[in-house]
């Protein structure tokens with residue numbers, strides 16, 4: 289990203305997801321002096337400032353007033369309480385607002401911001417930390433082309449970005465890629481535990497499971513084959529993989545994954561309903 293076209297960005301809430309994005313941005317060469325983080329945790333902020341060189345504050349309004357783009361990165365349940373005291377700062381500064389909160393709709397957020405502001409909903413994921421994130425994006429009508437290009441550039445600096453045409457599609461994005469890293473981590477935990485049960489030392493089983501996830505992920509992203517084609521190459525007829533796949537299929541893996549994703553999307557819709565003003 290060119291420095292002269294680089295927006296100044298503030299993260300309201302400096303937790304897991306904001307930390308992953310802002311560290312990813314800095315690793316990709318985004319200027320640290322263009323980044324603010326606001327959070328009640330002074331020790332957390334001090335450590336982050338020392339590590340990254342960004343500007344930090346416990347005063348959310350100070351961060352809003354200093355930037356062109358504000359990323360709302362607090363828990364959905366905390367958002368209303370965070371936004372209402374910031375209405376004056378938002379109206380004065382009129383930054384682009386990017387909410388990464390699961391569930392909360394543009395209509396609810398605009399109500400809490402007090403007046404229609406350019407607003408993007410983004411659903412990123414934690415691999416942003418390593419430049420391997422993927423974010424689903426949805427923009428309201430107030431968002432200019434330049435502001436869209438800022439959000440794309442920031443999202444692409446830490447991974448891939450895709451625009452969805454309907455806001456409701458973000459609940460599906462949340463269920464697939466927002467929460468998705470945790471599914472792969474859970475599978476890795478389960479595979480490592482199975483390896484241990486088969487007689488491997490715990491550390492070795494974990495290393496094998498982790499490195500297999502890395503290799504499989506790289507093959508998925510770096511080769512043109514579909515997941516099914518890649519799977520077929522591992523699965524020798526009458527061999528070991530076929531036996532394992534048979535168990536996954538007999539036990540209903542597809543149904544299980546479908547139910548899990550449905551539950552995640554349902555929870556996103558419930559959050560929206562529970563928290564709307």
Ligand SMILES: NC(=O)C1=CN([C@@H]2O[C@H](COP(=O)(O)OP(=O)(O)OC[C@H]3O[C@@H](n4cnc5c(N)ncnc54)[C@H](OP(=O)(O)O)[C@@H]3O)[C@@H](O)[C@H]2O)C=CC1
Pocket residue numbers: 300301302303304305306326327328329348360361362363364366369370388389390411412413414466467
């Ligand atoms: N984690 C993930 O993988 C993803 C998360 N998201 C979304 O990102 C958002 C943040 O999630 P996550 O990073 O996991 O949560 P965290 O709890 O790690 O981060 C939230 C941060 O906000 C801080 N905070 C609390 N109150 C305020 C306040 N009044 N002003 C400023 N900051 C405050 C919290 O401090 P304290 O801890 O002291 O309360 C914490 O540091 C959520 O809305 C979530 O839906 C989206 C995609 C993926």
Ligand SMILES: O=C(O)[C@@H]1CCC=N1
Pocket residue numbers: 390462466467
């Ligand atoms: O679990 C959550 O609610 C957040 C949103 C997607 C990933 N983490």
